[in-house]
Amino acid sequence: MSVTEQQQPGPDNGSGNDPREALHDRIGADSLTTRRDYLRIVATVSGGLAVGGLAVAGGILHRHGETEDGKAPAPKRIAAQLLPGESLAFRYPGDEDRAVAVRMDDGTLVGYSAVCTHLACAVLWRKDRGTEGELYCPCHEGVFDARTGEVTAGPPPRGLPKVVMTELEDGSIWAVGTTRSGESVEEGLCRQLRQDRPDLATRIGCPGTGGGAEAPPAPVPSAPAAPDGTATGGR
Amino acid sequence: MTEPLEPVEPPRPPDPAGTAYPDYHPGSARPELNRPLHERYPQIRPTSGYADPRVRHTGPGPGAGSEQEPERSAKLTARLVLALSVVIGQLWALTEVVNVWMEGDTGTAWWGAGFLCLSFLVVLGLWLLDPKDR
Numbered sequence: 001m002s003v004t005e006q007q008q009p010g011p012d013n014g015s016g017n018d019p020r021e022a023l024h025d026r027i028g029a030d031s032l033t034t035r036r037d038y039l040r041i042v043a044t045v046s047g048g049l050a051v052g053g054l055a056v057a058g059g060i061l062h063r064h065g066e067t068e069d070g071k072a073p074a075p076k077r078i079a080a081q082l083l084p085g086e087s088l089a090f091r092y093p094g095d096e097d098r099a100v101a102v103r104m105d106d107g108t109l110v111g112y113s114a115v116c117t118h119l120a121c122a123v124l125w126r127k128d129r130g131t132e133g134e135l136y137c138p139c140h141e142g143v144f145d146a147r148t149g150e151v152t153a154g155p156p157p158r159g160l161p162k163v164v165m166t167e168l169e170d171g172s173i174w175a176v177g178t179t180r181s182g183e184s185v186e187e188g189l190c191r192q193l194r195q196d197r198p199d200l201a202t203r204i205g206c207p208g209t210g211g212g213a214e215a216p217p218a219p220v221p222s223a224p225a226a227p228d229g230t231a232t233g234g235r
Numbered sequence: 236m237t238e239p240l241e242p243v244e245p246p247r248p249p250d251p252a253g254t255a256y257p258d259y260h261p262g263s264a265r266p267e268l269n270r271p272l273h274e275r276y277p278q279i280r281p282t283s284g285y286a287d288p289r290v291r292h293t294g295p296g297p298g299a300g301s302e303q304e305p306e307r308s309a310k311l312t313a314r315l316v317l318a319l320s321v322v323i324g325q326l327w328a329l330t331e332v333v334n335v336w337m338e339g340d341t342g343t344a345w346w347g348a349g350f351l352c353l354s355f356l357v358v359l360g361l362w363l364l365d366p367k368d369r
Contacts (some may be wrong), residue, residue: 017367035312039314039318039362042322043359043362046355046359047328049326049354049355050348050352053325053328053332053348053351054352055337056332057336057345061333061336063337139327158334165309178338180338181334182338191339214261
């Protein structure tokens with residue numbers, strides 16, 4: 001018998017008699033997962049989402065700039081100088097709080113969290129993008145405005161938290177505070193001052209402190225930053 | 236005139252006692268075959284021969300053995316679709332809770348967490364609406 005004849009399909013070697021295939025057909029014919037099973041799975045997922053929401057509201061996630069003791073972060077010297085067009089990656093206030101400081105071409109000094117608000121990739125300063133440079137997340141093409149930290153393109157759901165920067169007379173660059181996403185520098189500093197130094201918060205007229213009558217004209221003497229999160233070489 | 240005949244008893248069959256006719260009694264002469272049905276055949280259940288034993292309210296009668304509640308399947312599908320819709324809403328709510336909490340609005344985050352818990356109760360209710368369903 002030739003090889004060709006051996007391969008002729010006969011009544012005994014048809015595909016329907018393969019025990020593995022027959023088992024597969026039997027399993028496929030059974031309703032292994034019913035709609036009621038799906039309903040149970042959906043209920044389990046729903047419970048998990050509810051627990052996750054409670055955990056998030058309870059503070060399981062880390063916010064940039066939040067310390068364990070809840071106090072305002074201490075000022076930190078991050079560089080001796082920062083030239084226009086350059087950026088500097090640093091960590092402030094904690095070791096896990098990655099941040100980036102940028103000196104723009106017009107001398108404006110800005111600082112932001114370097115953790116993308118989308119999926120926590122590293123945010124980079126790209127001077128060649130946009131009209132005056134952009135903060136760019138290469139993971140999913142997220143783009144943040146360099147002057148405000150707000151999202152200008154891509155999937156990030158909220159702006160970058162700010163790091164309040166200031167520059168002393170000797171040209172050294174200091175990080176003096178942090179804000180949350182969408183929070184202005186005044187709001188962020190007042191929030192931290194209300195917790196640690198309520199007297200100072202009252203003096204400078206922070207909202208909610210009942211003060212402001214004896215506030216000096218300058219809103220934030222210790223950090224002469226512009227409302228958009230920039231500090232232009234204040235002393 | 237003819238005198239009537241003397242009444243005569245009709246002929247009777249011969250007395251079966253002692254004859255070829257056996258005594259009648261129901262059942263089998265073998266006692267092991269007279270046990271109840273469920274003892275002899277444990278595989279036979281009260282609904283055997285009608286339908287799936289989990290099916291309720293099947294015959295005898297019109298429609299015996301078929302679906303007695305035609306809306307049951309549609310209701311189960313509707314419950315599943317509703318539960319999936321609620322879960323999709325929960326996914327959206329969780330992203331919003333993360334966003335507002337990251338922005339420092341803790342009060343709104345707690346409201347969102349409450350919404351998530353209420354949605355879970357809705358899904359739980361849809362699940363427990365008819366636990367005997369299949």
